[in-house]
Amino acid sequence: MPKLTKRTVDNLPAQATGQTLHWDDELKGFGVRTTAKAKAFILDRKFNGKSVRLTIGRYPAWSVDLARKEASRLTVEMDKGIDPRQVASKAASDGIKLGLAFERFLNERELKPRTRYDYLRYMTNEPKPGTAGFFQDWQGKPITEITGDMIAARYAQLKSGPRGTAQASSAMRVLRSVLNFAIESYDLDCTNPVATLTSRRSWVKANRRRGHLHTHEIRPFVRALRAVPNRVLAAYLEFILFTGARRSEAARLKWKDVNRQSGVLTFTETKQDNEPRTVPITKRIGELLDAMTAIKAGEYVFPSIDKNGKPAHVTEPRKALARANKAAGTEVTVHDLRRTYATTLESMDCPMTPLKALLGHSLGRDVTNGHYIVIAPERLRPWCDKYDAHMQRVVATDPEDVVVTLRSAGAA
Numbered sequence: 001m002p003k004l005t006k007r008t009v010d011n012l013p014a015q016a017t018g019q020t021l022h023w024d025d026e027l028k029g030f031g032v033r034t035t036a037k038a039k040a041f042i043l044d045r046k047f048n049g050k051s052v053r054l055t056i057g058r059y060p061a062w063s064v065d066l067a068r069k070e071a072s073r074l075t076v077e078m079d080k081g082i083d084p085r086q087v088a089s090k091a092a093s094d095g096i097k098l099g100l101a102f103e104r105f106l107n108e109r110e111l112k113p114r115t116r117y118d119y120l121r122y123m124t125n126e127p128k129p130g131t132a133g134f135f136q137d138w139q140g141k142p143i144t145e146i147t148g149d150m151i152a153a154r155y156a157q158l159k160s161g162p163r164g165t166a167q168a169s170s171a172m173r174v175l176r177s178v179l180n181f182a183i184e185s186y187d188l189d190c191t192n193p194v195a196t197l198t199s200r201r202s203w204v205k206a207n208r209r210r211g212h213l214h215t216h217e218i219r220p221f222v223r224a225l226r227a228v229p230n231r232v233l234a235a236y237l238e239f240i241l242f243t244g245a246r247r248s249e250a251a252r253l254k255w256k257d258v259n260r261q262s263g264v265l266t267f268t269e270t271k272q273d274n275e276p277r278t279v280p281i282t283k284r285i286g287e288l289l290d291a292m293t294a295i296k297a298g299e300y301v302f303p304s305i306d307k308n309g310k311p312a313h314v315t316e317p318r319k320a321l322a323r324a325n326k327a328a329g330t331e332v333t334v335h336d337l338r339r340t341y342a343t344t345l346e347s348m349d350c351p352m353t354p355l356k357a358l359l360g361h362s363l364g365r366d367v368t369n370g371h372y373i374v375i376a377p378e379r380l381r382p383w384c385d386k387y388d389a390h391m392q393r394v395v396a397t398d399p400e401d402v403v404v405t406l407r408s409a410g411a412a
Helices: 006-011 064-079 084-093 098-108 113-123 148-160 164-185 193-199 215-226 231-243 247-251 283-294 318-328 334-347 352-359 367-372 377-396 399-411
Strands: 020-023 030-034 039-047 050-059 264-267 277-280 303-305 311-313
Touching (some): 050 064, 050 084, 064 084, 098 113, 113 164, 148 164, 148 193, 164 193, 215 231, 215 377, 231 318, 231 334, 247 334, 277 377, 334 377
Antiparallel strands (some): 020 030, 030 039, 039 050, 303 311
């Protein structure tokens, strides 16, 4: 590649996956690393007979000229036998703060949107009034000053609070990941303080959640859901109940992935190795899609508007779900709707192979299941139609009508 300039760097394409290195033909070892999220200047040199790759900084925060000067300075240091990593390590050990390390973590790690959202929520989002935060108050604290005792105390605080054990453990795993990255990236002379939870055997296994809609709760819940004023969120939640989709899969469903002619839709951003999953469109799913077509706005099936006023997808259905729960007398979460789907299908004797395929779970690790068996939508359609018919029958049937019918039959 020719000499790196602002124009050449601006024109470098983002990568769909992985990274690509683009080298400057003037300063040896100076280049740009491009990923799906960022462009960063790097220096690749030999030091003591081994290849060393240093990250200079992210573009455009670092201009091309400034990055080139820094690359030249680092090259001179290395030619003098000075290891920039050791210099950075000493400076880091004296004051690299958690917030700075987390910012670099986000810039250099490729995270799925939902994973990125969770990391930001645990690390930086301000807590709601009256609720303790996770690690927001540690952002300005040097990493080397975060001790095992601090970790143990914060974990105990989070566990005993309204967030509970599951949230406390998830937050600590996020912090552990960020600290591991920082310790390696800055060559810090310390151990990860979150390891104290393992050494002290403090990790608490959260109880597995078993929540779902019981049969007698389905009718009042769905009827309450259909009365929610926000029609998009109401349809979104019912769509999850009728497809078993994960909340992120349903939210990111795009119109281009809906094929009404073939009677299928495809979830492209999935948890299972990001493998697309195609499922049949049943009668009720078709009705929900028709309702969304009438208010179509943008590329997403369940549209919303982001904080900049641009078309986006739904993100937080909590208020709509709370309203439906209150009206129906239920207490289900969004994931409980997916669990209801799985539980109901299993009760209808759906075999495990199509059930796993519908939920987007791995079929198994052996070669046959992992590499040869492909579950076609038509293999799944009978079970989807059976589930759809059952659910619509439950929603349409008033228990009082059943009682009247039984009494009439007894009188006869």
